Amino acid sequence: xxxxxxxxxxxxxxxxxxxxxxxxxxxxxxxxxxxxxxxxxxxxxxxxxxxxxxxxxxxxxxxxxxxxxxxxxxxxxxxxxxxxxxxxxxxxxxxxxxxxxxxxxxxxxxxxxxxxxxxxxxxxxxxxxxxxxxxxxxxxxxxxxxxxxxxxxxxxxxxxxxxxxxxxxxxxxxxxxxxxxxxxxxxxxxxxxxxxxxxxxxxxxxxxxxxxxxxxxxxxxxxxxxxxxxxxxxxxxxxxxxxxxxxxxxxxxxxxxxxxxxxxxxxxxxxxxxxxxxxxxxxxxxxxxxxxxxxxxxxxxxxxxxxxxxxxxxxxxxxxxxxxxxxxxxxxxxxxxxxxxxxxxxxxxxxxxxxxxxxxxxxxxxxxxxxxxxxxxxxxxxxxxxxxxxxxxxxxxxxxxxxxxxxxxxxxxxxxxxxxxxxxxxxxxxxxxxxxxxxxxxxxxxxxxxxxxxxxxxxxxxxxxxxxxxxxxxxxxxxxxxxxxxxxxxxxxxxxxxxxxxxx
Amino acid sequence: xxxxxxxxxxxxxxxxxxxxxxxxxxxxxxxxxxxxxxxxxxxxxxxxxxxxxxxxxxxxxxxxxxxxxxxxxxxxxxxxxxxxxxxxxxxxxxxxxxxxxxxxxxxxxxxxxxxxxxxxxxxxxxxxxxxxxxxxxxxxxxxxxxxxxxxxxxxxxxxxxxxxxxx
Numbered sequence: 001x002x003x004x005x006x007x008x009x010x011x012x013x014x015x016x017x018x019x020x021x022x023x024x025x026x027x028x029x030x031x032x033x034x035x036x037x038x039x040x041x042x043x044x045x046x047x048x049x050x051x052x053x054x055x056x057x058x059x060x061x062x063x064x065x066x067x068x069x070x071x072x073x074x075x076x077x078x079x080x081x082x083x084x085x086x087x088x089x090x091x092x093x094x095x096x097x098x099x100x101x102x103x104x105x106x107x108x109x110x111x112x113x114x115x116x117x118x119x120x121x122x123x124x125x126x127x128x129x130x131x132x133x134x135x136x137x138x139x140x141x142x143x144x145x146x147x148x149x150x151x152x153x154x155x156x157x158x159x160x161x162x163x164x165x166x167x168x169x170x171x172x173x174x175x176x177x178x179x180x181x182x183x184x185x186x187x188x189x190x191x192x193x194x195x196x197x198x199x200x201x202x203x204x205x206x207x208x209x210x211x212x213x214x215x216x217x218x219x220x221x222x223x224x225x226x227x228x229x230x231x232x233x234x235x236x237x238x239x240x241x242x243x244x245x246x247x248x249x250x251x252x253x254x255x256x257x258x259x260x261x262x263x264x265x266x267x268x269x270x271x272x273x274x275x276x277x278x279x280x281x282x283x284x285x286x287x288x289x290x291x292x293x294x295x296x297x298x299x300x301x302x303x304x305x306x307x308x309x310x311x312x313x314x315x316x317x318x319x320x321x322x323x324x325x326x327x328x329x330x331x332x333x334x335x336x337x338x339x340x341x342x343x344x345x346x347x348x349x350x351x352x353x354x355x356x357x358x359x360x361x362x363x364x365x366x367x368x369x370x371x372x373x374x375x376x377x378x379x380x381x382x383x384x385x386x387x388x389x390x391x392x393x394x395x396x397x398x399x400x401x402x403x404x405x406x407x408x409x410x411x412x413x414x415x416x417x418x419x420x421x422x423x424x425x426x427x428x429x430x431x432x433x434x435x436x437x438x439x440x441x442x443x444x445x446x447x448x449x450x451x452x453x454x455x456x457x458x459x460x461x462x463x464x465x466x467x468x469x470x471x472x473x474x475x476x477x478x479x480x481x482x483x484x485x486x487x488x489x490x491x492x493x494x495x496x497x498x499x500x501x502x503x504x
Numbered sequence: 505x506x507x508x509x510x511x512x513x514x515x516x517x518x519x520x521x522x523x524x525x526x527x528x529x530x531x532x533x534x535x536x537x538x539x540x541x542x543x544x545x546x547x548x549x550x551x552x553x554x555x556x557x558x559x560x561x562x563x564x565x566x567x568x569x570x571x572x573x574x575x576x577x578x579x580x581x582x583x584x585x586x587x588x589x590x591x592x593x594x595x596x597x598x599x600x601x602x603x604x605x606x607x608x609x610x611x612x613x614x615x616x617x618x619x620x621x622x623x624x625x626x627x628x629x630x631x632x633x634x635x636x637x638x639x640x641x642x643x644x645x646x647x648x649x650x651x652x653x654x655x656x657x658x659x660x661x662x663x664x665x666x667x668x669x670x671x
Contacts, residue, residue: 326548435549436638443642450601450649458657464650465657466529488661 015106022053022124028107029057042114047072049079052088053124057110062117064136071096071119071132089126096121100133112190137161142168145248145270147413152290157248162192162267165250169196169265172254177201183214185229189221192267193229196253201260203491206455210262210275225269233275234454240421242414243454245281246271252286260492276457278489279449280474282412283307288477296477303409310406311419314349315426317399319438321345326435341393346431348392352400353424355382360404461489522658523589529654530588534581537647541580541640542573550639552626554580556615559625568625587611588651596655604652605645612644 019025026044029035033042041061047054058068078095093101104110110120110129117135142164145157158165166180181195193214197207213233222228226246234243247253248271253263256274264273274281283303288296320326320334322345327334341348359378366374383401386392403423410416422445429437452459462470470487472478484500486492538554545553555576558567566572595603620626629637 320547328546328548435635439544439549439639439642443646446646447601447605447649450653458653464653466532466650466654468525468528468532 015108017106018104018110018122018127018129019107020125020127022055022122025107025122026055029111032107032111045072047075049075049092050088054092055122057114057120057122059114059117062115062137063119063134067098067134067136068119071098071134089123089128089130092121092123093130096130096132098132098134102131104129104131116190135163139164148247148249148252148286148411150285150287150290153286154249154251156250158250158253158265158270158272160268160270162194162265165265165270165272166194166196168250169253169257169263172250173198173257178257181211185214185217186219186221189223191222191225194265196257196263196265196272198257198260201258201486201492201494202262203260203493206262206276206491209455210264222266223268226264226266226271226273227269229264229266230273239448239452240418241279241449241452241459242282242412242418243277243452243459245274245277245412246414247274248272249286255289258497260486260490260494276455276490278457278461279415279459280462282415283410284474285411293477293479297475300475300477303411306406306409307415307419308406310403310410310416311423311426313403313406314353314399314423315430315438317395318345318349318427319430319434321395322430323434336393336395342390345393345396346427348396349400349427350424352392352396353420353427356400356404357420457489525658526588526592526655527585529651529658530585531581533588533647533651533654534584535577537643537650538577538580538584540646541643542577544639544643545573546570550636551632552636552640556623556625557583559623584647584651588655591651592655592659595652596659599656599660601649601653601656604649604656606648607652608644608646608648609641611648612641615644616640 016028019028026046029044033039035042035044035057042057042059045056045058047056056068056072074095074097075092078091093103104113104120105128110122110131113131114120117137118131118133121130121132123130139159139161142156142159144155148157156168158168162182170178170180175198177199179195179197179199181197182192183194184190185193195207195210195214210233214229217229217232219228219232230244236243247256253272253274257263262275264275266272284300285303288299290296291299317334320331321336324332343351359374359382363371363374383397387394387397407416407420410419426438426441429441433440446460446464450458450460450464458465461467462474467488469485470489473483473487481498484496484498486495486497488495541550541554544550545555553573553576555567555573557576557579558572561567563572567575591604591607595607615623616626616629616632620628626632
């Protein structure tokens with residue numbers, strides 16, 4: 001395999017060492033970065049310390065200027081107090097009043113560091129540069145993620161800054177065995193990504209696979225951050241169902257770390273990825289763990305019913321209405337009984353489905369000030385007038401609305417959209433093939449999802465393949481003191497979360 | 505008051521053996537798909553509900569009603585445990601999930617073709633109608649998938665636990 005070299009290896013070989021003469025370095029940087037003239041946010045400040053010239057390279061859009069001023073002031077102060085009997089570099093390094101100072105040897109590293117928001121000090125006559133971390137990235141402070149709100153519980157959330165996100169995690173898991181393994185992805189964007197895991201719990205096989213897959217990515221940039229990375233790591237194909245779980249909540253993330261999952265933080269994204277994931281990771285919500293176990297279980301069951309309704313209610317209703325003989329005696333009031341509608345029911349349903357979806361999308365893009373007006377139009381026009389005009393039967397509105405609410409009650413947004421696609425396919429199949437269509441499509445769906453296996457994790461676990469204890473934990477939320485074992489699906493090195501008490 | 509209080513924290517879980525897990529898989533396979541079958545029977549998707557297992561026995565009128573179907577579900581659970589052990593020893597070592605689906609379909613053929621003359625509740629296949637045929641065949645296939653995949657996964661995951669691949 002000697003002939004094939006990756007871009008990364010080639011770059012490794014062509015690295016330009018730092019020149020002894022500061023002037024040469026300056027020319028190199030000017031040529032490579034167009035410092036000053038064509039690139040307003042990169043710059044250099046030349047100074048003289050002990051008759052040695054130094055150059056401070058910075059990227060002013062990403063640095064904290066007040067910190068740099070402090071550093072420069074300290075450097076100017078040492079000129080007065082020291083005799084130059086030591087090497088200038090050592091004195092300067094010693095007087096950089098910052099905890100993160102490192103030495104570099106190549107100009108490529110100085111360019112990379114400078115464009116990440118660190119400052120690089122090059123000294124005339126030295127082939128070593130000093131890098132100081134004075135980053136200050138534009139960003140917001142942590143706030144509760146919009147899609148995963150809880151009534152009680154912490155209200156902080158991940159931001160677009162990987163350092164802050166790592167900090168939010170570290171604050172919850174102070175374990176010495178907790179690891180933040182950082183690497184860079186993207187030939188041009190050089191985005192930081194970080195794998196978080198418990199060293200003595202997370203499965204080493206999974207960790208190795210994830211690391212090698214991440215290293216294999218050779219793309220110019222990942223502006224869509226975690227989503228792009230997900231597409232490199234799992235085989236999605238045409239499957240609409242979400243294969244990894246995202247969360248914006250540090251408490252949910254920490255809970256998964258402790259269960260033995262591996263997390264991936266991506267810089268510039270306020271959500272992190274949880275590996276490995278099954279379908280049932282998408283039906284749980286942090287709120288359930290903030291209430292008493294019985295209330296949590298109740299909430300969860302309501303949610304399950306809502307989710308099932310969001311898939312099956314409309315197709316089942318269509319099936320029963322089109323084949324009135326199927327209705328059991330107790331349910332034969334379900335209408336419409338008279339054929340006094342003009343448009344076939346299936347067409348009505350499809351129009352209504354597309355209408356609801358349009359409304360939902362419109363609501364996302366509409367500014368808050370206009371959304372009240374939008375809601376009014378939606379409720380009055382679509383709900384009432386469409387029935388009066390005779391386009392819709394009232395039942396269509398009712399069942400489509402209930403299933404839409406079911407979709408909103410789905411904790412995972414990705415899952416609710418996937419369910420929507422399934423529902424529409426099911427409606428079409430029911431419209432054309434009736435009962436056999438309904439049962440065969442549902443069977444094929446279950447078989448298809450059972451066949452999905454990402455990172456060696458069966459997607460429908462613990463239902464198929466069946467694991468009674470794990471399924472029990474999903475159906476009824478158990479009290480924390482009782483859940484003593486980590487879920488076997490992550491294949492943890494250390495299987496227990498808490499010691500088993502001695503039998504008496 | 506010297507005793508350890510009976511708190512939730514002090515309960516201990518019991519270890520389940522492989523055979524115990526196979527029995528559980530069989531039991532719940534029968535229960536889950538039996539109940540789905542009951543639902544399909546209530547909605548008239550199929551003329552044959554889980555109560556068909558009671559049909560050969562003279563039990564009275566109730567066996568054709570809802571109660572009979574629910575008792576049928578319980579009988580299916582018991583039969584299902586036996587089926588799970590049959591699967592474990594006959595096909596358990598094969599990893600493909602299609603074998604499980606095939607197992608379910610073979611069971612369907614056995615019930616609806618071979619045992620059919622002895623089960624008064626089931627008409628000849630040609631008279632069942634597409635609704636009943638598709639619904640029951642799908643239920644048997646899903647049951648086979650459930651039992652088969654669960655058992656082979658269970659046997660496999662206890663032999664190697666560090667195998668992760670991208671697929």
